[in-house]
Amino acid sequence: MKVLVVEDEKGLAESISDYMNKEGYICETAATFREADERIYLYDYDCVIVDLTLPDGNGFQLIETLKKLLATTGVIIISARNALEDKIRGLEIGSDDYLTKPFHLSELNARVKSLIRRRNFGGHTEIRFREIRVNPASRKVYVNGQLTIISRKEYDLLLYFLSNIDVVLTKVSIAEHLWGDNIDSADSLDMVYSHIKNLRRKLLEKGGSDYVRSVYGIGYKFGES
Amino acid sequence: MKLLAKTNQIYLAFSLAIYLFAGLAFYQVVRILIYREVESRLRVERLDFEAYIRLHKVWSDSTYFVENKIDVDPVSAHAPQTESFTDTLIRNRYDNELMPFRQFTFYVPIQGVTHRVSIRKSLIQSYQLMEVITATMVVCLGLLLLGTFWFQGKLSGRLWHPFYETLSRIKRFNLASATPLQLDKPEINEFRELNEVLRKMGDKMQQDYRSLKEFTENASHEIQTPLALINAKVEQLIQSEKLTETQGRWIEDIYQASRRMARLNQGLLLLAKIENQQFTANHTIDLTVLLSEKLDDMEEVLIHKQIAVEISQSMPFEVQLPPSLADSLVTNLVNNAIKHNHANGRLELASDGEKLWLGNTGSALVSSPERLFERFKKEGSSSDSVGLGLAIIKEICDNYGLQVQYQETSGWHRFCISRKPETE
Numbered sequence: 001m002k003v004l005v006v007e008d009e010k011g012l013a014e015s016i017s018d019y020m021n022k023e024g025y026i027c028e029t030a031a032t033f034r035e036a037d038e039r040i041y042l043y044d045y046d047c048v049i050v051d052l053t054l055p056d057g058n059g060f061q062l063i064e065t066l067k068k069l070l071a072t073t074g075v076i077i078i079s080a081r082n083a084l085e086d087k088i089r090g091l092e093i094g095s096d097d098y099l100t101k102p103f104h105l106s107e108l109n110a111r112v113k114s115l116i117r118r119r120n121f122g123g124h125t126e127i128r129f130r131e132i133r134v135n136p137a138s139r140k141v142y143v144n145g146q147l148t149i150i151s152r153k154e155y156d157l158l159l160y161f162l163s164n165i166d167v168v169l170t171k172v173s174i175a176e177h178l179w180g181d182n183i184d185s186a187d188s189l190d191m192v193y194s195h196i197k198n199l200r201r202k203l204l205e206k207g208g209s210d211y212v213r214s215v216y217g218i219g220y221k222f223g224e225s
Numbered sequence: 226m227k228l229l230a231k232t233n234q235i236y237l238a239f240s241l242a243i244y245l246f247a248g249l250a251f252y253q254v255v256r257i258l259i260y261r262e263v264e265s266r267l268r269v270e271r272l273d274f275e276a277y278i279r280l281h282k283v284w285s286d287s288t289y290f291v292e293n294k295i296d297v298d299p300v301s302a303h304a305p306q307t308e309s310f311t312d313t314l315i316r317n318r319y320d321n322e323l324m325p326f327r328q329f330t331f332y333v334p335i336q337g338v339t340h341r342v343s344i345r346k347s348l349i350q351s352y353q354l355m356e357v358i359t360a361t362m363v364v365c366l367g368l369l370l371l372g373t374f375w376f377q378g379k380l381s382g383r384l385w386h387p388f389y390e391t392l393s394r395i396k397r398f399n400l401a402s403a404t405p406l407q408l409d410k411p412e413i414n415e416f417r418e419l420n421e422v423l424r425k426m427g428d429k430m431q432q433d434y435r436s437l438k439e440f441t442e443n444a445s446h447e448i449q450t451p452l453a454l455i456n457a458k459v460e461q462l463i464q465s466e467k468l469t470e471t472q473g474r475w476i477e478d479i480y481q482a483s484r485r486m487a488r489l490n491q492g493l494l495l496l497a498k499i500e501n502q503q504f505t506a507n508h509t510i511d512l513t514v515l516l517s518e519k520l521d522d523m524e525e526v527l528i529h530k531q532i533a534v535e536i537s538q539s540m541p542f543e544v545q546l547p548p549s550l551a552d553s554l555v556t557n558l559v560n561n562a563i564k565h566n567h568a569n570g571r572l573e574l575a576s577d578g579e580k581l582w583l584g585n586t587g588s589a590l591v592s593s594p595e596r597l598f599e600r601f602k603k604e605g606s607s608s609d610s611v612g613l614g615l616a617i618i619k620e621i622c623d624n625y626g627l628q629v630q631y632q633e634t635s636g637w638h639r640f641c642i643s644r645k646p647e648t649e
Contacts, residue, residue, distance in 0.1 A: 009450050015457035080449035082491060084549045102453035102487050105460045153525060168463045170477075172484055179526075187563070191529050216473025218463055218480070 001116060002043065005029045006036040006062065007051045007078070016049065019105045020112070022167075033057025040066050045073055046119070047112050050095075052079040052086065060093060067094040074115040078103065100181070104173035110163040127162050130224070131208055134162060143206035153178050154199045161212070161222035170219040196220060229381050236377060244366045248359075255358055259351040260327065264310055267329040270344050275333060284335055296343040297335075306332040306339070313345070324349055387411035391420055398427060400434050401505055438503060445494045452490070455483045485611060492613035495553065496600075499620045504547035507625075512542045512642070513576040515551060516583065519559045520574065531569045532585075540578035544644075546625050554621045557614040558583050558640060565638065573637075584639035594631055 003025045007013040013029040020027035028043075030036035033054045040048070040062070048066060052059035063075050075095040079086060082100040090098050096118075097111050117125055117136065127134040133142040139155055141148045150158065160169070160177050175188035178195070200212055213221045274295075278284060284297050308331045314323045325348040333342050391408055398406050406427030408420035459480045462468075468476070498504065520527070520534055527534060546554070562572050562585035570586040596602055598619040603612040622629040622642065632639045 009454060011454045012450070012457055015454070015461055018461060019457075078453075080445050080447075080453075082445075082494075101449040102456040102483065105457050168460075170460065170463070170480060172480070173460075187526055187530060191525060194529065215463065216468060216470060216477065218473055218477045 001025045001047070002045045003027045003112065004036070004039060004043075004045045004048045006031075006033075006048065006054065006059065008032065008053075008055050009051075015105060016108065019109060023109055023113075025112075033062060036062055037065065040069060044070055046116055047074040047076065049076045049078055049108070049112070052077060052081065052090075060089065063090070063093050063095055072119060074112075074119050076108070076111055076115065078108070104170065104176065106160070106164045106167060106169050106173050107177055109167075110160050110177065113163045114159075127159070129162055129165065129211075132158075132162070132203065134159060143203055143208040146206050148202055148206050150199060150202050153195055154202070157195055157199055161220075164222070166221065166223035168215045168219050168221045174219070228385065229378070232381060233374070233378060237374065240370055240373070244370060248362060248366065251362060252355070252359060255355055259348075259355065260310075263327045263346050263348065263351065264329070267310070267327065267344055267346055271329060271331060271342075274342060274344065278333060278335055282336060284340075294345060296341075298341050299338050300332070300341045302339050304339075304341075308332075312348075315345070325352060384413070387413065387416040388419075391416070391423065395423065395427075400430060401502055405431060434501065437501060441494060441497050441501070441503075445490070448490050449487065452483055452487045456480070456487075459483065489611045489613070492611055492617060495617060496613065496620055499550065499617070499624055502624060504550055506547055507545040508548055508551075509543050510546050510548065510551045512544055512551070512555065512581055513539050513574070514541070515555045516559065516574055516581075519555045520572070523559055523563065526563055527572070530563065530566065532563065532566050533571045535571065535573045536575070537573060538575045538577055540576050542576045542578060542581045542642075544625065544627060546621070550621050550625070554618055557618050561585075561614050561618075561640075562638075573639075580641055580643045582639050582641050584637045586636055587638050589636075590633060590638070594633065597631055598629075 001024070003020050005013050005016045005020070005027060007016065007029065008031050010031065013031065017027040017029050028039065030039050033056045036050075036054075037057075048063075050059040050062055054062075059077065059079070063077075066073055066075065071094070075090075076097040076099060077086075077090045077095050078099045078101060080101045087098045096115050099108060099111065114136075117127075125136070127136065131144045133145075134140070134155075135142075136159070141150055141155065141158065156178055157174065160174065171189050171192050174192045174196075178192070179188055196212060200210060204210060211222050211224065213223075215221050308329075311328050311330065313326050313328045315326055316322070317324050326345040327348055328343050328345045330341060330343045333340050387409060394406065394408060406424050408424050410420065411417055459476055463473070463476055463480075517536060517539065520536075544551075562583055565587045566572060566585045567587055572586075573582065573584040575582045575584075590597070592602060598615045600616040601612040602615070618640070619629055621627075626645050627642055628645050630641045630643075632641065
């Protein structure tokens with residue numbers, strides 16, 4: 001899977017590409033419009049992450065070119081502008097998602113994964129992790145082959161974990177993933193805790209192992225270690 | 226009062242006074258002229274009378290057969306002898322009517338005896354003349370008044386037309402739109418200059434507005450990007466296995482602070498955008514429905530905090546708002562009602578079509594209710610709130626013809642949104 005990050009802020013581009021590399025993607029970065037333009041002509045990417053404001057051009061233009069060249073490439077816009085018009089325009093010219101800065105890397109990662117899943121397999125692929133099996137099309141979860149009934153938010157939470165295996169997810173990023181940016185933190189952090197507790201309990205009941213670990217009080221990590 | 230009505234009023238009052246004065250003066254002049262004429266004739270008649278007396282030495286009434294023309298009476302020599310002109314009324318012999326006369330009294334000795342002689346001339350002709358002249362003048366002046374009034378109305382209407390045209394264009398002028406203020410070039414210098422100045426002002430305002438807008442966007446970009454960087458680095462940092470518990474807590478604090486700053490920045494930018502009226506595409510939105518939907522969305526939070534929601538009346542409450550602001554308004558209202566609620570509290574939504582209430586139970590207010598809508602006014606010291614929610618609610622309401630009021634009654638905090646009464 002090849003991912004291109006078009007972002008003029010070097011440090012941010014680096015963080016994104018490190019994160020993506022760790023997730024097993026081949027990640028390349030472009031800091032300017034020209035560089036990005038060149039790369040999309042030369043190589044095919046599965047997913048392109050585009051910042052709208054570039055020093056020498058506009059991200060929208062890049063997306064238009066990209067869509068002409070290879071329509072199956074997924075596009076995620078990352079922008080500092082939280083403007084509805086930008087979001088609408090982005091969707092109109094064929095981008096798949098819009099993230100307002102600052103965002104959580106884990107959130108970006110989850111969106112990239114979900115996008116690639118939709119693009120490549122039309123959503124008809126199952127996500128497996130050990131004894132856990134999730135069917136995104138029917139939103140059903142199986143543990144050891146048994147159907148496990150979990151709530152809508154618990155499902156979203158599980159999918160978020162499965163998209164970010166062995167990664168520490170902050171409580172805030174989980175809360176914002178589940179309830180959106182406008183959630184007020186004080187209550188939501190408690191809720192995150194109670195959802196995680198319930199999810200754990202339900203997975204354990206069906207004979208699954210406990211994969212969720214609390215880290216430094218900042219967040220949680222889902223993984224084997 | 227309209228400018229034209231005002232000038233008409235002044236003009237009318239002024240011309241009435243002038244015409245009245247002119248009428249009176251004219252009447253007086255005519256009267257003096259007539260009197261002078263009559264009096265000079267009476268003087269001539271006196272000379273005739275005196276010539277007659279010199280010739281005949283005696284006066285006989287029969288010489289004058291016309292009635293009331295002359296009276297000759299002997300008077301004692303000691304009576305005061307002053308010549309005088311007087312107005313007098315004398316009854317007509319035939320139809321018993323009082324007639325106006327001008328009378329000239331003088332004293333003449335006839336055969337050694339002083340006689341008072343009064344000769345008279347009828348003024349009836351002159352009076353009739355004066356009446357006719359006055360009537361003609363009144364009619365003429367009246368017509369003149371009406372005519373000039375009409376003409377003046379037409380004229381000022383035409384003269385001021387460019388002014389009213391300019392006024393209506395300024396009223397329609399929208400700062401946020403890309404079209405510049407377009408004004409005519411009228412032939413009258415003052416209006417042309419006015420339009421010129423206004424056009425320059427309009428252009429300057431639009432330019433300032435545009436640069437403010439650009440600044441807003443740029444500031445957003447400039448601040449959000451470093452924040453994104455901090456966030457990303459912190460997220461990477463917490464992936465490292467070697468952190469101690471204390472370091473973890475520090476990082477957590479940095480992380481929380483950067484999130485808060487992002488929120489704060491977004492809140493301030495939103496406020497600036499509302500103030501600059503950068504949201505223009507209004508839609509008809511039913512706030513009652515939107516609020517109920519929001520409450521459904523927040524169900525889990527509500528269950529978590531064990532807050533019971535009551536929707537007592539749900540008449541539609543339709544407003545004209547840009548959709549993103551409507552969402553912001555509703556989100557902030559609901560968040561506020563949840564945040565300041567206590568566990569096992571209640572939340573109430575009601576709308577009667579004219580007003581919309583969102584009430585919540587909660588502990589009594591510490592700060593003064595008047596300052597509730599100010600920026601960075603925080604109730605309590607919860608650090609996770611940036612204190613812009615109510616300011617945003619108020620700003621949205623103020624800019625879109627709504628008003629928001631806060632009431633506290635027996636443990637209930639209610640925010641009431643209603644339409645601003647039309648001021649125009």
